[in-house]
Amino acid sequence: MAPEMDQFYRSTMAIYKSIMEQFNPALENLVYLGNNYLRAFHALSEAAEVYFSAIQKIGEQALQSSTSQILGEILVQMSDTQRHLNSDLEVVVQTFHGDLLQHMEKNTKLDMQFIKDSCQHYEIEYRHRAANLEKCMSELWRMERKRDKNAREMKESVNRLHAQMQAFVSESKRAAELEEKRRYRFLAEKHLLLSNTFLQFLGRVSGAGESKPRPPESVVRRKGCSFLPLCFLYG
């Protein structure tokens, strides 16, 4: 086979191999790591919930005291704010789970067979066409040696097969490249979507933190008792 066709063939096979042996296992691993990430997030979310429930209870005790109702209000409000933040963050996590992890998981499973089939199909088709071309070329060589009157017809046939082969290897390479690019683009786009959802969450939370009447430190100083650096503990 002509060296440039062989080159095309090897490049195309290398792309399929890279999807099968690098990209898909990496994506499979990413799904596993992503599920660990999700579990860790849920554990954190639960720890935060328990911590701020405890803060709320202390706040409610303060509300019942004769001295610290306003401090109690602040503590209860802090606990509420944290709950809202947690439920807002859930949206990001749902995006991560539903739009990213589940999609990646489904894709890798289906893609392993799909890419294996595409690769095998290409390999068979290439070998079939190459064998056919080789056969016609040696037939032509035999005919030319024998000065066969059909040699001219056979030469045309060989030229046609050669042109078809060239078109086939070049189109197949483009198709494989498209498959490769599509997979990396899928990964990048899905993560950009996640990243945008996270930025929207951050914008909402930090915007709410700036505008909403959250308890400023001055309230504690103004409405709480005056701040005296006394006693050995609570200055």
Place this chain on the structure above:
Amino acid sequence: MAPEMDQFYRSTMAIYKSIMEQFNPALENLVYLGNNYLRAFHALSEAAEVYFSAIQKIGEQALQSSTSQILGEILVQMSDTQRHLNSDLEVVVQTFHGDLLQHMEKNTKLDMQFIKDSCQHYEIEYRHRAANLEKCMSELWRMERKRDKNAREMKESVNRLHAQMQAFVSESKRAAELEEKRRYRFLAEKHLLLSNTFLQFLGRVSGAGESKPRPPESVVRRKGCSFLPLCFLYG
């Protein structure tokens, strides 16, 4: 003892009891829950690090491909952004650990003994003063019955002790109230500090997300291959 003094005494003791039996155990529990929260955060941080390292590796593979260098750059940049975010978040966590949890832990340990001592000291002092006053009052009653010439002097002494007792119970109640308020204020102020540190982090991150040349979705569409809804997986 006069009912209003008894009332002061019971209120003051109730405040000490509330600090000893409610506030301090609640703070101790909060330290425990806070340490769980920290552990969960570190686990999440580690899971994120591992996940985005895997993304980086895939990005580096894409950089070496003939088709997806720009997508590779985006994936690597995403991984970098996540690392910066994680190390920024570490500042919040250090505040939580150093300025809040460690402080709370030290305080509850020392405070248990301090408040117990203050309460006992008050109780002894109150009983001592009350007994002394009672003794003088019955002495006065005895003297008045006997029309003792020193009764007038004793009456003055009883009045003085009574006034001192009144000042003592009222000052002691104010002191106990101050202790209570100081403890709730400590908790509220420490959490406001944490909340402000967190808001600063959110402001920094969402600000950076808006201004910094992070990879916009349009780059993927413009520089990646055109978006064709084909094949059964990666549309």
